[in-house]
Amino acid sequence: MQAGRRLRLPALRVILQAWPWALLLLALLAVRLSKGAGVSDAYALLSRPFWPGSAQGEWIRSAQSLSDQTRLRQLDADNRRLRDLLELQGRGGREVSAPVISRQAGGWWQQLVIGRGELQGLRPGLPVTAPGGLIGRIASVTPTTATVALLTDPGSRVGVWVGRTQRHGLLTGVGTSRPVLRFLEKDPGVRAGDVVATSPASTLVPPNLTVGVIQSVDDRAVPATEAVVQLSAPVDAVDWVQVRLP
Amino acid sequence: MSRLARHGWCVATALLVPWLVLAAPAPLKLAGVPPAWPVLWLLPWALVDGPLSGALAGVGLGLVLDGLQLGPITQIPALGLLGWWWGRLGRQGPPIERSFNLGLLALLGAALLGGSLLVQGALLQSQQAGAWVVAPALHTWLAQTLLTALLAPLLCSLQLLLWRRQTQGRRS
Numbered sequence: 001m002q003a004g005r006r007l008r009l010p011a012l013r014v015i016l017q018a019w020p021w022a023l024l025l026l027a028l029l030a031v032r033l034s035k036g037a038g039v040s041d042a043y044a045l046l047s048r049p050f051w052p053g054s055a056q057g058e059w060i061r062s063a064q065s066l067s068d069q070t071r072l073r074q075l076d077a078d079n080r081r082l083r084d085l086l087e088l089q090g091r092g093g094r095e096v097s098a099p100v101i102s103r104q105a106g107g108w109w110q111q112l113v114i115g116r117g118e119l120q121g122l123r124p125g126l127p128v129t130a131p132g133g134l135i136g137r138i139a140s141v142t143p144t145t146a147t148v149a150l151l152t153d154p155g156s157r158v159g160v161w162v163g164r165t166q167r168h169g170l171l172t173g174v175g176t177s178r179p180v181l182r183f184l185e186k187d188p189g190v191r192a193g194d195v196v197a198t199s200p201a202s203t204l205v206p207p208n209l210t211v212g213v214i215q216s217v218d219d220r221a222v223p224a225t226e227a228v229v230q231l232s233a234p235v236d237a238v239d240w241v242q243v244r245l246p
Numbered sequence: 247m248s249r250l251a252r253h254g255w256c257v258a259t260a261l262l263v264p265w266l267v268l269a270a271p272a273p274l275k276l277a278g279v280p281p282a283w284p285v286l287w288l289l290p291w292a293l294v295d296g297p298l299s300g301a302l303a304g305v306g307l308g309l310v311l312d313g314l315q316l317g318p319i320t321q322i323p324a325l326g327l328l329g330w331w332w333g334r335l336g337r338q339g340p341p342i343e344r345s346f347n348l349g350l351l352a353l354l355g356a357a358l359l360g361g362s363l364l365v366q367g368a369l370l371q372s373q374q375a376g377a378w379v380v381a382p383a384l385h386t387w388l389a390q391t392l393l394t395a396l397l398a399p400l401l402c403s404l405q406l407l408l409w410r411r412q413t414q415g416r417r418s
C-alpha cells in the first residue's frame with residue numbers, strides 16, 4: 001500500500017443503494033447465530049405431507065382398520081348365528097337415527113326427547129345408543145317424538161357385566177351423571193378402569209353394548225360390592241342418537 | 247270468570263312454561279339445574295287473578311308438565327296449593343310488587359315444589375330396591391330454589407306489570 005494514502009469512506013449514495021443487501025446480510029447472520037432456526041422450521045412445515053414416517057403410518061393404520069372391520073363383521077356374523085342357536089336376545093336389526101330435541105340431563109328428571117316416534121317404528125323399551133355406547137331406553141312414544149329415560153335416571157335399571165371378569169350386575173341410576181353398578185356377588189374381582197357392557201343374559205337390551213368404565217369400587221357395600229360407572233357416551237354433547245329396532 | 251283469563255294472549259303465555267322446560271336453555275341453569283319455570287309463571291298470575299284462578303292454573307300446568315316427565319312423580323298438588331296460596335296473598339292487603347317480596351315468595355314456592363318432588367322420590371325409591379340417594383336430590387333442590395328466587399324479581403315483576411295493566415285497563 002502506498003504510504004500516505006488515506007482510507008476513503010464510500011459515498012452516501014452507494015450506502016443507500018446497498019441497504020437491502022445489508023438487511024439480507026443481517027438476516028443471514030441471524031440464521032447462522034440461531035443455528036438455522038426458521039429455515040429448518042419452514043422446510044419441515046412445507047415438507048410435512050411428504051414425510052415417509054407419517055405417510056407410512058397412515059397406510060398401516062388404514063390397512064389395520066380395514067382388517068379390523070373385516071374381522072368385526074365376521075365375528076358379528078358368528079355371534080349372531082350362535083345367539084340364534086342359543087335363542088338369546090340379538091343385537092337388534094335396523095337402526096333409526098333421531099335428533100335430540102330436548103335434553104334434561106340435570107334436575108329432577110334425567111331424560112331426552114328425540115324427534116322420531118311411533119310413525120318411524122319406535123316403541124317403549126327399545127335401547128338408545130350414541131357415539132360411545134348405550135345411553136338409555138325409550139320410555140314413552142308419541143307419533144313423532146319419543147322420551148328416552150337415561151341410564152342416570154333414578155328409575156333406570158339395566159343388566160350389565162364386566163367383560164374382563166365376566167361378573168354380572170345391575171346398573172342403577174341415582175340421579176347423578178354416574179350410575180351405580182350393584183354386583184350380584186360379594187367379590188366380583190373388578191377394579192377401576194374395567195369396561196362395563198350390557199349383559200349377554202339381558203332380555204331388555206342387546207348384548208355387549210358398551211356402557212362405560214368403572215371409576216371406583218366400594219368393596220364394603222352391603223349386601224354386595226358396588227361400583228361407580230362413568231358412562232362412555234357423552235349425553236350432554238350428543239345431538240343425534242340411534243334407536244335399535246328389533 | 248277471572249279477569250286475566252278473559253285475555254287470550256295472557257292465557258297463551260302459559261305455553262311458554264312447557265316450552266322452556268323442554269328447551270332447557272343452558273345459560274339459565276345453575277350447576278346444570280334449570281329454574282322452576284312453572285313457579286315463575288304461576289306467581290304473578292295468582293297474585294293478579296286470585297286464589298281460584300291460581301289454583302286452577304297450577305293444576306293445569308301440573309297436568310301438562312307431568313305429561314312431559316317420566317315416572318309417577320307429580321307436580322300437581324304443589325302447584326295447585328301454591329296457586330291458591332299466592333292468590334289469597336294477592337287479594338289480601340296491599341299489592342305485592344317489591345323485588346324482595348317476589349323473590350321470597352318464589353323461593354318458598356320453589357322450595358315447596360322441590361320438597362314435594364323430593365319426598366315423592368324418596369317414598370317411591372324406598373318401595374323399590376336400593377336406597378334413595380339423598381345428595382343429588384338435595385343438590386337439585388337447592389340449586390333450583392336459589393335460581394328461581396334469583397330470577398323471580400326480574401321476570402315476575404315484568405309479568406305483574408303487564409298483567410295488572412291489562413286488568414286495570416279493562417276495569418276502567
